[in-house]
Every structure is written in structure tokens, then in C-alpha cells.
Amino acid sequence: MGNLTVIMTDVEGKVHRIGNLDEGRNLMETAKANGVAGIYGDCGGGCACATCHVYVDEQWWAKVGEPDDIEGAMLDMVADVQRPNSRLGCQIRMRPELDGLSVTVAPSSAA
């Protein structure tokens, strides 16, 4: 059991503080395991469906970083709800400098 924490605000406004995360765990899997509404992860973490779309809170953006081209193309499919701080949860893996990371779940294309 790891010692990293993420704070996720789901599509219903509920705040989930999820601790004891291992390094390497991605946000999509974490959210699904903890019942975070609005995260579906249909493609299983393959960066192929945009159903784990999150907005990264501003103070964390520099540490989380920009999406790569493949992820950027997938976010482009949900341009109606895309923002400058959009990322796919499956592509954000927990690491020590992201301890305490805070994100908000975006409206899903699957609902």
C-alpha cells in the first residue's frame, strides 16, 4: 500500500479524498475503484475513448504536464467540454510529486 493521495471532485460535486495510493497507479483506475461518478474508462486505459476526462486544478497543471499528441487527439473528440487544463485520467500516473493532486471530473461523453 502506497502513501500518495489524490482529491477528485466528481460530476455530482462530491469530493473524494483517496489515499494510500501506490506510485504508478493511474487516475482512471483509482476513480473507478472508488466510485467517482463520471469516470467510466471504457477503453480500459488505452487512451482511446475520453471517458475518463478530468480538469486538473490550476496549481497542479505544471507538475502534471501537457498531454502528448495521442492524448491530445482524443481530447479533441470532446472539444465541447475540453478546457486548457483537460487531461485523460488514464494517462496520469501517480508519482511522489503529485501527492495531494486535485482534479475535477469533466462531463462525460458516455452519459
Next chain:
Amino acid sequence: MTTGTAAKPALTAEEARLLHEASLRDYDIQAHPHDYYRAMRKGDRVHFDERLGSWLVSRHEDILSVQADPITFSVNMGYHTQQARGMREEFQAILERDGGGYFPDAIMSDPPYHTRIRKLMENAFTAHRVKELEPRIREEVVDLLEKVADRGAADAVTEIAVPLTIRVIVEQLGLDHGMEAQISRWSQAVVAQISSMQSRETMLENAKLICDLQNYLIGKMKEREKAPREDMISDIVHARIAMDDGTTETLTFAEAVSLVRALMIAGNDTTATAIGNLFLLLATRPEVAATLDACVEDDRRLTRFVEELLRVEPPVRALSRMTSREAVLGGTTIPAHAHMLLVYGSANDQDEVFPDPRKFDMDRHNLGRHVSFGGGVHRCVGLSLARMEVKVMAREIARRMADIKLAIAPGDIRYVPTVATRTIEHLPITFTRRQG
């Protein structure tokens, strides 16, 4: 049947006639379905197609509801009920006698069993892994297009679309080159099992082909069991499934055969259909050809082009579910153990979701809402590979071919008779070779 309270929009006389008389079993409806889809969406959104014996789910929001509840709406029961519909016992007996066994599709199952099987397949098809395949896919695309480029004429389906997708899956699975024509026939035989259009005679012919296919795949699997290689058959034969308690399990032989078979079929027929549709649009809609020309060297834009192609002409028209209990959907009560089809082609054509839906508009802001790949836990697992094959093909067509035109009258285009896909059988085209 419908107990919804919202007032329904008035149907035209033609829409009322279609709802009353038409069936997705009618070839003319399969080939030209959009008016029928609209009539359902307006007048009877969850429509019982009597001649088919299935409930057709026509609206986008209802399809999302079904996809979100894979326990009430069972793929396992839906898919296997539709297989060799009406002749299932005989079909199964033939495979048991001559085909090494009857192997239910392990991926066409329900959670929690499905979750474990699915995890095995997901790692092979991430967008990042598929990106690494792009150069190899491009080589195959260029080879096929160069074979016909100077001729100025080709059958875009049988000479380009089908060979490409089969070559890709032959390489990924580690099958034998030279088997492409045979694999194409086998694939069609498997896909025909969910067509709801087979006569007993065609079922018997197809069952024999499927026996040959299974015997071939089982032979390959036995080879890889002893001597693994860098291919997906080896991966599946030697796969370990992680269990919740931390232990691992292997696949049963029946599961492994069904997964190899599923990879072979799912990976080629639908993607070939998409490429056939691409050629049809380029040949018949000049604005689509101009749109492609304008975005061909911009990868992000080209990705959008492909996604709009998949929305406007979804290869898979409809896939099955079955109610595991009585359920209410869109105001309609569906009894337990009722067969359903999620009509993706209709949902993608719904103007409240995609305004002016027949227009090819790759700048739609909500492209990701199309349901051509299904959704929920059963969303197509090979979607990145399919997108990549279509994208590379679109790019190389635009670089080589101009003035693509149909070499037959549009009315002479024939579609494969099936409720499951909308697949062009042959597409003779002419074109000029682009210089430079």
C-alpha cells in the same frame, strides 16, 4: 407498448407506414435504412420489429442507458441468441462434431467474468501501442494502392479494403501469409452467424467454413503452445489472468480458441467496411473528397476526418443485447429474455445530438459522442487499430488518387444482407493517379 408521457412528434404517412410494415430483415431497409431509423426515433423509440423478433433501440440516450447497465442488458445472452438464429442447436452440433468444439465467445460475456477476459485484450490495443504499428500499416497500404494506382480502376472493397485489414490481422496474430483469401471467406462465415438472414442451406455452408477455420486456428495455437513467438496467438495461449486474490489463472482451451477467433474476425471485417465506406463517400460526395484533401497532412485534423466518417457511416449497424429481467427503457417496458439490437446507425443520425446528421462535418464539437464503437464495458477493444488503419488509408489515398468516381450506378451498389453491419460487397471505382 409505449407508455411515455411526452407527446410524440407527428409522423408523416411514410414514416407511419415504415413503422407498421418495414423490418430490419428487409434488404431494402438494410441497404437504405435512414428513413426507417428516423421513423423509429420519432414514433416508437424502442420498437419491436416483429419479423425480426427483436426490440430495436433507436435513440442515442437509450443506447447509452443500455450500455451503462451490462447486467440487465446481457451481451452474453444477446449475442449467443442471435448466433445462427433459429438453428443454433444444429450449428452447435456441427462445430462439436467437425470443428474441434463449440466455443462460446468469451469476450461476448457479462461482468464480472467479462472484466477479467477483457483486461487481457486491452493491453494489446492501447493507442500508444497501435501508434508503433503505423509504419507497418503504411507499408501494406502503399503496396495495395500502388498495385492499382496506374490502372486507374479497381474494386475498392475486394482489392483494397479487405486485403489490407486481413494482412494486418494476419501479421498481428502470426498467421500464414498466402491464406488471405481463405481468411476472408472464413470471416464472412463467422459474421454471417449474427446476420439474422441465413437460410438453413447457407448456415450449413458457413458452419463447414467455421469448422475449417477453427481447425486451422487450433493447429496454430498448438504450435505456439510448444514454441511461442512474438505474436498475439502466443500471447493468448500463454496468457495469465490476474485474479482479485492476487493469484493468476490461465485461459481454458475453449476460451483461448474463442478469443483468437474473435480477434481474427473483429479485426478485419468491420475495418474493411469502414474503408469501403470511405471510398464510397470520396466517389460520391465531392465535398468529402475536398475535405480530405484539405486535412491530409495534418494528423490531428485527419483523426477528426476519420471519426466523422465513422459517425456518418458506422460499419457496425447494430449489436445485440438480451434483457436478463423486465426493464423499462425510454418509457417502453421490455419483457425479460427479450432480444434487442442497439441501432448505432440510428443514434449517430439523431439530429438532437448531431445537427444536420447527414452532413459530413468533421468540426462537430462532440464527435466523441458517436456510438460506432459501442460503449460501456463492451466498447470495441480494437478501436485504436481500426482508426489507425482507416487514417493511414485515407492519407495514402489522398496522396495518390484524384477524381475518384463510381464505375457503377449508385443504385447498383449491393450490401451484405445482414442486420449487424452495413457492408458494401463490391465497389468498382475509377480514378486518376495524382502526380507529384
